[in-house]
Amino acid sequence: MNASTETSYELLEQDGLETSLLEVSMGPHHPSTHGVFRMDVKLDGETVVDLQPVFGYLHRNHEKLAENMSYLANMPFTDRLDYFNSMTNNWAYALAAEQLVEIEIPERAEYLRVIMAELTRLVNHVALVGFFVNDLGALGTPLLYAFREREKILDLFEQASGARMMCNYFRFGGLRCDVTEDWLDECRRVVDRFPAFLDEYEQLLSENEIILSRTQGVGNLSSELAINAGITGPMLRASGVSYDLRKVDQYGIYDRFKFRVPYTDGDVGDCYDRFMIRMLEMRESIKILKQALADIPEGDIIGKAPKVFKPKPAETYGRVEGPKGELGFYLIADGTPKPYRYRVRPPSLINLTVLRDMCIGQKIADTVVILGSIDIVLGEVDR
């Protein structure tokens, strides 16, 4: 395990003053915990001696609910797992279900899926960097600049699917409804203007001395620990491992696009790396979006799916590179219209398991920053 976890601890003693460890229950209703997340923190002064995350406050019985309804009826519930990224959640679930029956996905639907997933990545990362700076104490301004851009993309989602966040847009074999040519033009405009915002945001934050001193060297995560703990997504790449399911699995039509996977050299893996990885990933997403928007063909948006979705007994695992990491859905079909077993592999929960290792020895104010840099959504952690 990480060397920092083995720190032996001696209480500071001063003449005539007794000291003891302080146990604080941070959360669940704490503004910095991104929802209702609780951690039991043991403190020596301001230094974290021990930290135990406590999950389950937002448990909504997601998996059991899905086992009691048809495959299609569970689609809107996947929106509510990670409510920032409903499009990629839909995609992962659709991928898993499409492996159960043979459906050909039309070309236009494949392109739109990529466009929606990359827009979702922009939405997630832009919100994350905003919240991250918010956790550092820069209340309001950077977050609202980020949300201003996010809102433009959510408007696109609303025009395409009818809802800003709970899109419920993917179907087995394609998409629910088509987009118009106007929508594509508007999308091109938003994508073209996005790099200007990124430049502005980097000017606003990346060189700020306060941010540098608060994030550099804070919450280090070694690449060995990251791999052993099953960390995925930007957090793994910030620790220096080049692993991206868009390159590894090449699901959908990701093999057709030219883009690069940013990752660090892996000697630090601190909060600043995790922040910058997201800024770089947004630029790569824009590259993919520009290629997809240039090539999108005309045609159908949904393939010929069976009228009643009743797959033969089989097991599948569908996974996508969600903005937070590997999001997977594991399905066991038993020949009825309902899944026999349904399991979600949520990136937020698994990325959260290294929180203790990253926080021990840091200051209590830094745990908030470290938690912010992991990028969790409690809807997905507790399910």
Added chain:
Amino acid sequence: MTLLGSGIFKGMAVTFRNFVGSYFQRERLPTNDYSWRTEGSLPQHAGDYPKEEGEQLRDTTTVTNYSRNFPMLLHDGGEPAETIRCVACQICERSCPPQCIYIEKSTEKKEDASGKMQFYPATFDIDVSVCMSCQICVEVCPFDAIVMNSQFELSTPNRFGGLLLRRGDLLKSNDYYHKIHPEEAAARDKRIADEKTAKEAKKKAAAEAAKKKAEAKAKAEVEAGEGRSE
């Protein structure tokens, strides 16, 4: 080596540019123009908001063609209860993910808009405090009887009864549907008409085939009869 603190000043410059811009750039002016609204009138569906009625809303600040709120039941004009499309098959009730629909089937059949004898929903309730606007009910309905409304001014002082929409509250005419979702409604009507003509053509073809078959049979019988008589 740059001067310590220069990064902060660079950031401040961005904040200052945004601050000044917020007074001059039109897209950053937050106030919408509500001057068209006559006093006391509330917009009734999302298409009205915040602009004038009838104006198609295509810009990103307003609600769009696909906007959806809660389901409504369609009827084909005239007396709503007489021309209701729903036949109380209860598919939507069974497939509703949060189970917010409650249907009671009628005991006797009644003529629908096309003159066919059909069952109808004696009770059709939707609890909109449970509904999550996913439109699964719309997708599974084989009779195009339930579609999404976009009316959103639904606040009520009555927490339980006020949020339970009865059949009478849910029934809306097809014309209203055309008004709030013109493209979707036109596509749906076209599909229904196509299916109807296809069905009629099939029926006609089947009838002709049956007729031909009967003729052939009769002919064969006649021939056979002739053969026997010879």
